[in-house]
Amino acid sequence: MKLRMLATECPNACDKKDCPTLYATDRGTLLVRGDRTDDHGLTLPAHEDVVEIPLSLIKKAIADGLI
Structure with a gap:
C-alpha cells in the first residue's frame, strides 16, 4: 500500500x-x-480499532482541497 x-x-x-x-x-x-x-462504548471485532483525531485535521484537509 502506498500512502500520501x-x-x-x-x-x-x-x-x-x-x-x-x-x-x-x-x-x-x-x-x-x-x-x-x-472509552467509546462500541463493540468492535478483533480486527478493528478506533482512533481519535482532532476535527481540525479533517477541516484542514478539506480547506486545502485535498479531500
Missing part, C-alpha cells in the same frame, strides 16, 4: 512522528493516525 500525507496536526514538517495525520492510499481509501481510545 494529506494533512497533519504537527506544527512543522520535522515533527511528524507522533501527530494525528490523514493519509490517502493508492487503494482509494483514507488512513487516519491518532490516539487509540477505549
